[in-house]
Amino acid sequence: MRFLLFLPFLLRVQISVAIVPFYPWFSPLWQYEESLYIGPYFNTAKLNRTDTGSAIAAEWVRVAYHDMANADVEAGAGGIDMSIAFELDRPENPGQGLKDALNDFRTIYNPTVNMADSIALGVVFGLVAAGGPLIPFRGGRIEARSAGPFGVPQPQESLKSHTDAFRRQGFNTTEMIQLVACGHSLGGVRNPDFANMVPEDGAHKFFDSTQATFDNNVVTGYLDSATENPLVVTQNVTFRSDLRIFNSDGNKTMEALADADAFASTCATVMEKMINTVPSGVTLTEPIEPAQFTVARMFITALVANQTQISVTTRWLNPSSNNKTVSDQPVEPASNAPSILATSNPYRFHKFVFNISSTVVPDKFWFEVEDSAVGDEPFIGDNGGQGFTRAECVASSSVFLVSMSLIPCFSSNLDVFLDTSKTIEATTDDSLVFVVAVRKSNRPSKISVEYVDISADAAPDFNPKVNTEDFSPDPSIGPTFEYEFWSAPVSFLFSTYTLTVVRDGQSIVLDKDQLISDRVNII
Template identity: 30%
Template sequence: MIGLVACGHTLGGVTAVDFPTINTGSGIAPFDDTRLFDNHIATNYIQGPTIDPLVKGPALTDSDGRIFGSDGNTTMKSFSSSAATFASTCATLIGRMIDTVPSGVTLRDPVVPISFKPRDYLLSVTPAGILNLQVTADIFGPSVINNDRVVTLHWADRQSTTCASGACSASPVSTTSKTTLRNGNTLQSYTFSVNASATASFSSFWFTVDEVGNGANVTTQNNGGGNYPVDDLIANVPAYSCGILSGTDIARITTAVRTDGATQASDVSVEAMLQNRVSMTADLTTVSASPGTAPFVSPIPQYTFYTALIPGDTNLFCQYLNYEFSATFAGITHTGPLLEGACSIRAIKIQVACSAT
């Protein structure tokens, strides 16, 4: 019981709206002094000062305090003195709850992870009118770290299944490795960033993997033969998307919409979720986007920049924005990837004065 409560209360807190007699303030009264799954629930309790409202709160029950002290604080002292003991105990207890199934239930075979998987695909338009495609390819499994491996990105023009210029391939701009994953697995990631003109653009991409680097053992990763599609009718504009720290709007999101085709876009919008990490609330809103005005205008005729202002209270702190943009062409809605924040090509969280106010 002590372990279950401590493991459960290393995260979260008591909400004032639900338990006003315990949390007499506002928002959430946290159980410990970090937002991590760590042993601070124990170190705060043993070494002090504890901020757990269920140990020293205004309510008379002090349920955490009574449970933690029920064995003379022996368990909590062991958690406080060893983060590893706390982690292993929590893994065992939580694992027992997750792994317990009713008798008679037949479990299927374990899910086998995908060994090669692209992620973080993002198409952007720069202020200079260049299309930028970013994507990371993960190779996952036991003992996959191979510094001799050569992974190459290939892509096709928007009007073809091949590359008209004959030069549509690139090496990664960075490679990272992780060797300490659970279950004996490892991960090697290859990140690519390539440019094209708006006229050439992209229609799809795929990869070749040379395991020994000499061309003798090359395989193609092409999504089962169909390649990985690129939708260039909408794109992100990171240079013109950013957080706003004043007024009634918390962010400006700019989207590039393709306008050189026979069918023009309608219903260009941004769906945004603004999270408050203190009150643990989230507001979901859809904002219509309109053609941008200077300086938020497209430098190329193939695209029109659309801008949407995301409403929010800039006086609050610890706010994070997730959003995705969409546009409708001939009755079909095209949606971009789910992004976090703005101000960057990659997924960067907008953090509004998260230290204090």
């Protein structure tokens, strides 16, 4: 690896895989790939909460269907668009599980992987983490800002009503049976939501005996007449919607789903169709595949003696067992995201750390990769010809010198570091302090942070609120080296953010794409 103009430093890594596909570093495509296969938030089916009732995966699948269910594909309206957030007071959308699922996704909101995309990702992660198939994921959904029409089928409705509703959503009769069977592989029915089917106070009846595992027991139990699925055997015949749907073609489709492999393959197809149902005018990306090689993150540390430490971590897909890395840092653990584990191609991370003079401004860097699979010539990992660059590391003479004039001292996971003896933590009023280090010789006139507040009070419809705070010099933090420190309070619960820096009447905005994952320590 070497930094153009200033750093004649070369990194060589020997691997044994072809270097495809490519997603530009910190582009929306890169963020989709990072969210899908590294899973910083979608890393387990239980996410960051516990649930004593239905499997979390079942709640994620249910909220996706209820969000999609008012779609009219012929009219090009509705689909996975997060309109469900405005429809939770309707009788067709009962249950705390829908709200719990939206709260899961609300806490990771950002403009790229927004609530609508998160609902789709929830299906992908929920199924694969429960042992089901890995569904191809496409990004690019757009959030609705108001409720859509009524349209979620209810269990007391007739077979014709259900068939008409699924046809409006774009599913024929066979696909209706398949989607219901696949969706009801997980979870069940709760008493608070459907007391007509589950009369016992607080009780929960599952669709099959393996409610937290994605399998075809919901099918085989039905065909063997051994099922306890309340939508098949409830005493209130009016609510036996699964029985009416499953038997609507004389059990032909259900018998085809009795084969476990056929069930998994079919469910992948119909679930993918469900999450890709979007309003007309919305163009989704191509399916996001795991990148063979990318930079995972970059940290900058200002040291004493006019030195700057640069730490770059690279990410490799399914590296050779005998790969050789020129690095003085140990290999970090592979990603345990269920989506990447399902591909049998684990990621490995390699970190490289070195120092440069603080007067040097790195322009960009790249990698030369020795790879026997792609020929004798080294592969050049240069971010599609652009090199790997970061806004705060690039000299921008048309505006002002950004590099080392403003250094963010916080990271996306709410860690805020200054040095080993000064750590900015949460305050007593559930807020955090953002700190930036400003070079004293190149001080801006104003710095502000605009951030998305995702606390429940700020998001009554699960729509985050945008707040702005100005930075000011912080007398509690003494100057260090060539820097002074400015701080600004933000809500404890936030996701995406931008920094705006004003100097000499000119402004530059550093957005989340340019800041996320960078932690800067001043020691």
